Amino acid sequence: MSLALAVLVSGSGSNLQSIIDKVEAGALDADIRVVLSNKPDAYGLTRARTHGIPAVCLDHKRFDGREAFDAEMVRVIREHGADAVAMAGFMRMVTPVFLGAFPGRVVNIHPALLPSFPGVHGQADAAAYGVRFSGCTVHFVDEKMDHGPVIIQAVVPAYPEDDGDTLGARILAMEHRIYPQALQWLAEGRLRHAGRKVVVEGCGPCVALTGAGMVNPPLEPGF
Template identity: 65%
Template sequence: MALPIAVLVSGSGSNLQALIDRVESGALEARIALVLSNKPDSYGLKRARSHGIPALCIPHTEYADRLEFDRAMIRAIREAGAETVVLAGFMRMLSAEFLKAFAGRVLNIHPALLPSFPGVRGQRDAADYGVTLAGCTVHFVDELMDHGEVVIQAAVPAYPDDDGDSLAERILALEHRILPQAVQWLAQGRIQVKGRKVHVTPTGIQRAVPPANALVNPPLEQGF
């Protein structure tokens, strides 16, 4: 049975589109039960509606504090029947109450190789620092920013003439592959967390070929 998920977005929703594409191709054993945004102008809402996916805006500005906003999101996600929450460019910290409601079932994609460069400027901070490798991380969410256990990471080259935008474009192509892959592992029940280590149970599924000059670990599988 397909895993019912809620996808939270704040912006364009390109990672949401990657999830939609994998669901529609049959590679991702999930059903997007709800796309939820805190911003009414989020293009992610339009993406969802164009594919017949329920889409809802809950503006955080209409709530007195973060906890009341999170409670509204919890109600909406539960009413949609979603069991797992995927943050795909959702620019809000989540409360302990939200994380408890979906314990061990909240994933986030971050455009840097954590624990380096957490926060909203990950690509720009990496470029400004002058790293020679950059990348992205899918991790479980806890109460600290970009801190939870790492599920999968992808690394790409970073060059001396990169700025945040050029590096972000290179990283984004890998985000679109590792986020659906991580959700698939969760949907298949293949993830075990031991301390800070995440173990993915192997199944013998054929590996996919990553883009040139990219390293992905654990390896991508066929369809991703």
């Protein structure tokens, strides 16, 4: 069954593009019903329109509080027939008003190996700390920042000369692979919660090595 998906963006939307590309390639069984941004100049809106996807901007500064803004996002998403949400560089925390509308159906990608380096500067924070490995995490969203149960993570090497930009580029290449994969598992109904842990049905305990790093659970064909 195709995943009726809304994608939330605040910036360039490169992860949105990776999702669109996998849908158009037939690897990701999703129908992107709407792309929504809180910033009118977000390039992600342009990406959506280029591919014939409805694009909506809701300026959060025009709403009286987070709950009012989230309620309007819920209305727009439902109006377009989506029942799952992918946050792809959406730089706002959502409230229970939003999460309660799509229980267990809101996911996010973060450019660090959670729970390390949460927040908006994950790549730069990891590089400044001097880690030897970093990566990215796809997780379910809860009421705390970058906190919900982990679906998939990818690991990449970090080098002493790295800054947030160079390390971030290495991480971003893996984001573009693991995020569509996680969404495909969601589309297939293969994600099961076991407390804080997420089990991917039909995926055994295996770590995959790729040319750029390491992924757990492993990527499947097409990703």
